[in-house]
Amino acid sequence: MYLRKGKFFFSLLIITITIILSIPASQSVYTDNVFDLKDEGVIRVAIYDCSSSFNIKQFQAAFNYQWTQNNRTYRFYSTVIDEEDVLGYGPNPLTNENFDVFVIGASAKAYLFDGMNPDWKANVKKFVSNGGGYLGICGGANAASQGFENPENAFHRRVNKGVLGLANVYINDNFLGEWQYLLKIGFDAFFRENITNSSYPSYVSVNLSVEKNQDNAIFSTYDDNFRYIAYAGGPGMYNANKSDTKLGPIAPLLRYNEELMETKPIHYWRPTLDGWKIYKNVTTNLSGKFAGIATTYNSNGRVVLYGPHPEYPFVVINGTIEEYYGRGYMSSYALSKQYVYDYVGYLLNFSYNVWIVRRSVAWAAQIPEEDLPPISETVVWLSVNSNRLLEFVVPIHIGDVSLTTRTANNVEKVEFYIDNELKFVDYDAPYQWLWDERSFGKHSIEVVAYDTFGNLAYDSIEAWKIL
Numbered sequence: 001m002y003l004r005k006g007k008f009f010f011s012l013l014i015i016t017i018t019i020i021l022s023i024p025a026s027q028s029v030y031t032d033n034v035f036d037l038k039d040e041g042v043i044r045v046a047i048y049d050c051s052s053s054f055n056i057k058q059f060q061a062a063f064n065y066q067w068t069q070n071n072r073t074y075r076f077y078s079t080v081i082d083e084e085d086v087l088g089y090g091p092n093p094l095t096n097e098n099f100d101v102f103v104i105g106a107s108a109k110a111y112l113f114d115g116m117n118p119d120w121k122a123n124v125k126k127f128v129s130n131g132g133g134y135l136g137i138c139g140g141a142n143a144a145s146q147g148f149e150n151p152e153n154a155f156h157r158r159v160n161k162g163v164l165g166l167a168n169v170y171i172n173d174n175f176l177g178e179w180q181y182l183l184k185i186g187f188d189a190f191f192r193e194n195i196t197n198s199s200y201p202s203y204v205s206v207n208l209s210v211e212k213n214q215d216n217a218i219f220s221t222y223d224d225n226f227r228y229i230a231y232a233g234g235p236g237m238y239n240a241n242k243s244d245t246k247l248g249p250i251a252p253l254l255r256y257n258e259e260l261m262e263t264k265p266i267h268y269w270r271p272t273l274d275g276w277k278i279y280k281n282v283t284t285n286l287s288g289k290f291a292g293i294a295t296t297y298n299s300n301g302r303v304v305l306y307g308p309h310p311e312y313p314f315v316v317i318n319g320t321i322e323e324y325y326g327r328g329y330m331s332s333y334a335l336s337k338q339y340v341y342d343y344v345g346y347l348l349n350f351s352y353n354v355w356i357v358r359r360s361v362a363w364a365a366q367i368p369e370e371d372l373p374p375i376s377e378t379v380v381w382l383s384v385n386s387n388r389l390l391e392f393v394v395p396i397h398i399g400d401v402s403l404t405t406r407t408a409n410n411v412e413k414v415e416f417y418i419d420n421e422l423k424f425v426d427y428d429a430p431y432q433w434l435w436d437e438r439s440f441g442k443h444s445i446e447v448v449a450y451d452t453f454g455n456l457a458y459d460s461i462e463a464w465k466i467l
Contacts, residue, residue, distance in 0.1 A: 043365045045078040046085070046092070046099040050107030050139070056080055058311040059105060061379050062357040067455040069371040076361065083114055086123050094127050100365040101133035104140030105311065106232070111143040115162025124164055128301035129246070133364025134166060135357070138234035141305035145171045146240045166297045167305055168247040172285040173235035180282045182233035184266055186340035188326040200347035202316040204264045206231040206308050208254040208291045215251035217369045218294065218304070218359045226257065228317050229291070229353055234307035236289030248296030254306070259287035264321055269339035276325065276339060294363070302364040310356035313379070319345020349409050351379040377408035380431075380449035382459040396464040401435040403445065405459075410451045417446040439465045 047059050063076035079099075084090035094102060102124065104110050114120045128134050136144040147160035149170040159171075173179065181204060189201035205228040210219050236256055258264075261284040268279040292306045321341050328340035358373040383404045386397040405414055407429065414431035416424040424433045431449070446460040 041072065041074045043074065043076045043101065043362060043367070044099045045076055045361060046081045046094055046102045047078050048086075048102065048104045048107060048110065048140070049080050049082040050105055050109065052106055055106045055311070057381075058313060059103060059357070061313070061351070061381055061457075061459065062311055062354045063361070064380075064458045065358060065373070065378065065456070066458075067373050067376075069374070072371055074362070074367065074371065074373075076358070083120065086114070086120050087117070088123065094123060096127060096130050096132050099127075099132065101135060101361050102127060103135045103137075103361065104143055105137045106309070107139040108142070110139060111159055111162035111164075113162070115143065115164065121162075121164055125166065125297075128166055128303065129298040131300040131366075133301060133361065133366070134297075134303045135360050135364055136303070136305045137311060138232065138307065138309060141237065141307055142171055142173055142235055144303060144305055145169050145235065145237065146242060147171065149240070165244075165247075166301075166303050167237075167293065167295050168240045168242050168244070168250055169237040169290065169293060169305070170240045171235035171237055172289060173233070173307075174283075174285075177283050178235070178260075178286065179233040180266060181231060181260065181284075183329045184282075184338075184340050185232065185329050186324065186326050186342045187328060188324075188340075189322075189342040189344075197347040199344055200314070200316050201322075201342040201344045202314045202347070203230045203232045203309075203312070204260065204319075204321070204343040205229060205315050205317050206260065206286075206291070207257045208308070209257045211252040211255060213251065215249075215294065216253050217372065218253055218292075218356065218363050220369065222375055227254065227353070227356075228315055228348070229254075229306075229308040229310050229356075230312040230315050231260070231308040232312075234291075234309070236286040236291070236307060237293055237305065238289050246298045248299065248303075250290075251294040252290050253292035253294055253304075254290070256286040256289050256291045256307075260284045264343065266321060266323065266341045267339070269323075294360075302366060304360040304364050306356075306360075310353035310360075313351040313354070315348045315352045316343055316345040317348060319343045349377055350406060351377050351408055354379050354408075374453065374455065376410060376451060376453070376455065378410060378449065378451040378455055378457045379408050380411070380414065380447055380457045380459050381406045382445065382447045382461055384445060384461055384463055395461075396466065398466045401445075401463070401465060402432065403435060403447070404430065404432045405447055405449070407431060407449050407457075408451070411449045412452055413450050415448045415450075417444075417448070419443050420446075435465075438467055440467070441465065 063078040066075035081092045085092045086094045144166040147163045148156040151157045266282045269276045270279040323341045355375045386401045413427045416433045442464045448458045
């Protein structure tokens with residue numbers, strides 16, 4: 001009898017949760033109702049789904065941002081789209097009526113698979129040709145290039161078949177070379193004990209020269225001559241000099257200032273009777289090549305490409321390569337191990353390069369140069385912690401919920417909202433709040449961080465709370 005009662009109450013709980021989950025949460029403060037999406041100040045960004053939730057989160061954090069320049073206020077509004085949307089079949093078709101800029105980040109899929117479909121390629125090129133902007137980072141830069149100048153193997157030929165050809169540049173990004181700085185990254189390091197800002201494991205960073213020229217609007221207000229950006233196997237680019245009239249001139253933005261195989265070498269290893277030994281070096285061909293470029297396509301569309309990853313928030317410098325037998329990118333979910341590496345050094349400010357992404361997309365959206373976002377690291381990431389009952393479409397929390405944030409150093413205050421209602425303001429880092437009100441239902445949790453100039457960043461999560 002007790003068993004039957006237990007089954008009944010459990011079934012009742014599941015039915016109740018299912019009903020509650022179908023109830024929409026309240027609109028968030030900034031993501032839904034501050035601007036009409038047709039306002040001039042809204043930049044509508046399509047983020048291509050690269051099957052990496054963390055990479056998508058990095059872009060979303062960059063675009064959860066609002067700024068004011070010259071008494072004009074702007075904000076980004078981002079939507080994640082997929083292959084079906086590009087082809088026009090999905091709920092968010094890639095058209096100039098729906099979006100201002102198309103972003104492809106860490107996605108080899110875009111040119112190794114999606115680009116094999118002529119309709120996919122045609123629709124992206126049509127979007128840019130008609131005045132849409134394009135930001136390509138790492139795989140997204142490869143996708144927009146002319147591919148390899150002298151294809152030497154099946155991989156090169158596959159790439160050349162799938163690229164869009166939006167920019168008049170060739171690439172150096174070999175699978176057995178530059179790609180290995182992604183494929184050999186060691187995942188075990190992120191579970192180490194005693195990680196500190198002075199001994200932080202991450203991808204390598206690459207030292208880049210900032211090109212000082214009148215066409216480099218994105219870095220026009222940047223005073224230094226160099227910049228460090230995280231690197232995970234992206235291309236070095238150089239002029240292709242093709243005669244296609246749709247291809248605009250190349251404006252160099254950044255140039256690789258080091259050859260990674262010399263300054264931060266990693267290796268291929270093989271087993272021997274005396275244990276694992278270095279077989280040979282991983283070779284790269286980056287030094288002196290473009291790490292960032294801006295151009296136009298069909299005179300109307302603006303294109304920005306980067307080999308390294310300005311969206312990646314953890315930039316480590318003055319480090320050393322540590323190679324060890326562990327799990328890497330290709331073996332993170334496998335039983336087998338391989339020789340992998342971590343770059344361990346000093347961690348710069350959180351979201352050190354986020355302004356590069358914002359200024360690039362705003363420029364691609366044809367925002368006037370004087371109104372581009374400031375060189376600012378303002379960003380906020382929200383984390384929600386509690387005893388958790390179940391994971392459905394949204395998290396289900398029992399009892400008090402701890403809301404914590406990770407922010408940039410220039411943040412002055414953080415506001416905490418529940419269902420569009422301001423609950424708490426924290427003026428001191430670390431910015432956090434304990435939500436201990438009794439509740440039963442689905443809620444929108446949002447934080448808004450303000451910097452010293454009044455610009456703001458925000459993040460939000462939908463969650464279900466019991467008690």
